[in-house]
Amino acid sequence: MNNNSNSQKWNLMEVTKMIDQILEVFHAKHRADLEMLIPLSEKVESVHADHADVPKGLADFLKHLYGELSSHMQKEEEILFPMIKNGQGMMAHGPIQVMQHEHVDHISNLENLKNLAKDYVLPEGACGSWQALYSGVATLEKEIREHIAIENDFLFPKALNS
Template identity: 40%
Template sequence: MISSVLPQKWSEETTSALIDHLLENYHARHREHLPTLIKLARKVEQTHGDHPECPAGLTQYLISMEQELDSHMLKEEQILFPMLRHNGHARARGPISVMLMEHQEHDQSMKRLLTLTRFLKVPNNACLTWASLYEELGQFIDELSQHIQLENEVLFAGQTLDAQAVS
């Protein structure tokens, strides 16, 4: 969505190396980043709720995103990734199609975040917390976009081709 440049040539790496990278650099990061974003959003909404540019509903939206994203990542960690690590390529087509559908939903969630925050435009004279919230949200959106792109264009694309060749 935001970032379309993959940081390195992951298509040349093993499936296990790519999965390890996703777990360490995206799954773990999202799990530590979202609670911080929720805390910042709650503070901004409580302090500036009467400001016309306050992102009303952002805290609850982030809580919902956290639940959806955690559920998605657990499915990858407990079902899909072990399957791919153990060459279950043919069986992976169903779970991959579910993940691709959920990635589209995550893209819509990121667009909604941008709408709620007026495209991360910090109001004039906003407090440091508000500015920090939008900076952190921008980083989260970039990271989630890269995460989705890496899975869709590298991990899943290769597995889909492998699965089609096997069947």
């Protein structure tokens, strides 16, 4: 993470509060964002199907990402986070390792996502939907990276030492 005061904030936070924040600021937000971005992407791809710069395949890839993220977040919500909240973080080596492997997969998904969205470069005269799509996908990418960094760098090390 590049913002020092933000890092400081997460570093000082107690694990139960950190989990509640992660659920609200990231898990719920990614779900809401993807539920908005998938139909928006389908719309842009179909309205501009003949345009040379159309982000073909973006909607399908967002659906794939939604599937992978949902199953990952569900495992955290139902298994790992309750263990940590119950003070069993030291016994969570296995589940934490699985989550860290999945984070690596998510990061590589984000590279594909950005490529499909043409590095968020809009064609000249892009309509409002196209603009909203790229700005929404760029925000999603940034927030998924933050989410992963907070879990890897702050939550998991703290949980393992609690």
